Amino acid sequence: MTHPTHGPQARPALIQRTELACDAVLGLAGPAHAAGIAAVRSALTEPLRLAVVGRVKAGKSTLVNALVGRRIAPTRAGECTRVVTWYRYGAPDRAVLVLRSGERRTLRIDGGLPEELGVAPDDVDHLEVHLQAGALRDLTIIDTPGLATTTPENEAATRRAILGADAVSRSAATQADAVLFLVRDAERADEVAFLRDFLDASGELGASAVNAVGVLSHADVFGAGPWGGDDPIAVAAARARRLAVDRAAEVSDVRPVAALLAETARTGRLREADARALAALAGVEAARLRLWEQLGAPDGVPAETMERLFGLLGPYGVAAGRSVGGGAEPLLRWLEERSGLAELEALIRRRFVLRADVLKADHALEVLDRLGADLPDRAAGAAVRSAVEHARLDPVLHPLREVRALSLLARTAPASPLVQTLTTLTEAPDDAARLGAAPGDDLPARARRLASQSTGLAAVASSPAEAEAARTASRSYLLLARRLEGRGP
Ligand SMILES: Nc1nc2c(ncn2[C@@H]2O[C@H](COP(=O)(O)OP(=O)(O)O)[C@@H](O)[C@H]2O)c(=O)[nH]1
Ligand SMILES: [Mg+2]
Structure with missing residues (x-):
């Protein structure tokens, strides 16, 4: 039998070889680990799991909405923002609350997720949202509450989602294959420290230049801001390029993204009436727009309209978008272009989706290897690790070595x-x-x-x-x- 190492047929062969490794490990590690190993094995044929991490208010949920094309992830302060949420492809649209006790409860989705979950967030392991959204066909997106936040529970939940808990059975079910790091302002030292800490904590199983991409979020508020002379998005882009060089060890690239603009463009929120109201602001002095809350709305524009426009577009979207003209369609195109989302999606595709099998296989073998290292029975542990090593030496799994060598080199x-x-x-x-x-x-x-x-x-x-x-x-x-x-x- 031939196993191409590259090309379209490589994927099944690579996955099959990793499944064989799972089976071998199952025979060696004993029945106590059967469920965990089965979870590792079945994840191999599921879409790649991409976790979105970053501090609270970094713009994670807004970005998830933009990627999914639905305004489903809550961005206000309700309970849902405090639990790890998986967005996966499935019909009909539904949400399942998975409690730490193992109990599963179905929640209704009416337009968005409910504000209240009906249980204490601490009792929740994660929420699974099934949607028929094209973006989810080959990617499961995991929205996280935020790291290094004021509440230790949020951080613990996020760490569980990315790094897994101690028992393999749990970690296998909760780990991500790849990570998007959102950083709101790269030049704030604590954000950089946060990135470092996170990467240190994630160790072998976590992020590296191979499976992590950085996002410089809120690109529309960089530089002097919307009312200054500079184009904030160009400032953010320049900063993202510098960050990509400085952080080459941790992330393979950094992209500037204005998720709010992308969310508004992609989720059908912007109506023709909004475009008309925005165009009507074209002649208003910038200072008057900036201070409208203190000075009152410009003549003929209701305060609700101003609030709505600022909510949809943010200050930059209002300041710069008002001169686009031509109605909703060109405005949507402008928002889409300015948001930077398409470039981020292309990167996600190239780095993660097209390499999904390699990343999944590598991740699975890493979990199995860690299981071997942690087994109390030393002889069984050594046998597990040697089965993993044996799999890695198979030419069919050579792409894993390529990706690892690339990661190591990019880091050093x-x-x-x-x-x-x-x-x-x-x-x-x-x-x-x-x-x-x-x-x-x-x-x-x-x-x-x-x-x-x-x-x-x-x-x-x-x-x-x-x-x-x-x-x-x-x-x-x-x-x-x-x-x-x-x-x-
Ligand atoms: N101006 C601007 N606001 C944003 C952007 N992304 C998110 N926001 C706002 O920032 C706040 C926090 O966003 P959210 O997605 O809930 O952050 P999370 O805590 O990381 O999930 C919300 O009010 C969003 O509307 C962006 O790119 N530009
Ligand atoms: Mg959120």
Whole structure:
């Protein structure tokens, strides 16, 4: 049987091999761990789990709404904002409250989630919301209450969601494969410290440049703000680029996003009447708009309208959006473009969705390995860890090694040219692109040439991480050559 290491058929083979590892571990670890291992195994064929983390009021729930295209995640201060909420694809639309006792209760969704849950948030493990939303077909999104918040419960719930609890059975069911970090103002030292702490705490199972992407949120309030001369979104974009370089170890990229603008654009909240009311503000002096609450609404504009516009668009959306003109349609396009959401979605697709099987398999093996390390029976634990190691050495799972080598290199030597090599190997849509080949090139010959070039690079590498990256790339090209020649998996 052949197992392609790349290409569309690679996914099932990679997942199948990881399922075999789960089965092997099940036989070694004993019945006490059967449920936990079964959960790890079944998650392999579910959509990738992406957790959205960041401090309270970072804009997480607003971003989730924008991504899902529904105003479902509460952004006010109700109880729902205090529990971990999974948004997954499913019909009919429904919400299931999963209590820490294991009990499950169905909640009604009328437009949005209820303000009150009917139980103390501390008794809730998580809330599962099933929606027929296209974005959820290949991604389960986990909204979290926030880290390092004023309430320890919020933090504990978030940590449980991302890092898992101590028992594998729980952690397997609650862990995320990938993470979006929302940071509201990158230059505030405590936000950076927060990111560090979180990453330290997450350890091996947590985030790294491979499975984490940063979001600089509230991009519309950067710089001097909406009433200053600068374009706040351009200021945020420049800051995001700097942050991506500084934080290359922790996140693979940082994108500026104005989630409020995206939410308004994507959830059908903006009506034609709003666009008309906004356009009517085009001639009003900026100072008057800025201070409207003190000075009163401009002539002919009801105060409710002002409130509604500021609620939908924020100060920047009002200040800059009023001159867009032409009605709701161009205004929606403008909001969409300014929000930066499409770029973030493209990144999520490239980094997470297209690599979903690799991230899920890697995560599953990591959980199994940790189970082995924690088993009180040392001999059984060693057998589990060796089964995991054995799986990792299978050529079918070579993409996991690529991703790990890339993570290590990005962390220690982000400027190394091998970062690009491994990124291309793991992200390119097909073999020709993976090899950087021109039309008509002899692909197997090119793969072999690149393999030996990479071996050469390993010999002159400036660090162990770079040497490992070069050896990994060399093996990638070699496996690719063998497959292209019809001689290997
Ligand atoms: N101006 C502006 N406000 C935002 C943005 N994203 C979220 N907000 C507002 O910030 C507040 C907190 O957002 P929320 O999504 O509940 O934050 P969470 O606690 O991280 O889930 C809400 O009032 C949102 O409307 C944004 O990009 N720009
Ligand atoms: Mg929230």
